[in-house]
Amino acid sequence: MLLRTTDPFRDFDRLAGQLLGTASGTTNRPAVMPMDAWREGDRFVIEFDLPGVKRDSIDIDVERNVLTVRAERIAGNGDWQRLASERTHGQFSRQLVLGDNLDLERIEAGYEGGVLRLVVPVAERAKPRKIEIAGTAPTAEAHAIEA
Numbered sequence: 001m002l003l004r005t006t007d008p009f010r011d012f013d014r015l016a017g018q019l020l021g022t023a024s025g026t027t028n029r030p031a032v033m034p035m036d037a038w039r040e041g042d043r044f045v046i047e048f049d050l051p052g053v054k055r056d057s058i059d060i061d062v063e064r065n066v067l068t069v070r071a072e073r074i075a076g077n078g079d080w081q082r083l084a085s086e087r088t089h090g091q092f093s094r095q096l097v098l099g100d101n102l103d104l105e106r107i108e109a110g111y112e113g114g115v116l117r118l119v120v121p122v123a124e125r126a127k128p129r130k131i132e133i134a135g136t137a138p139t140a141e142a143h144a145i146e147a
Helices: 010-020
Strands: 002-005 035-040 042-047 057-064 064-073 090-095 108-112 115-121
Touching: 010 115
Parallel strands: none
Antiparallel strands: 002 090, 035 042, 042 115, 057 064, 064 090, 108 115
């Protein structure tokens, strides 16, 4: 499995936003979401940390072998003065290039406690299997060499 983030300049944009005083040090560029991935037998599990993100703002797409996860955390608005802003608000995006040995038609997704969990099964064609040998046992005549 190969991992690719959507924006290599995110930290620079965050610093520039903080120096220039734009909204909470964020820009319109998508922020990355922390992720863990591992294999459990015949499936891969991927978890993304998305605390404070509502389930209906999460969008998961698969196109060819690229899995894209997008989410949005809305900054609170109200009649109050912000004293600190360390959590990133706005759009989050992450892309993973998945191998051909995974079954992208059977991905399962769940969201609980601010963690998005994707389970991607290994494709049947990629699982180890035994190969039966067809035919009869070779005879002595089959191995005879003519002179």
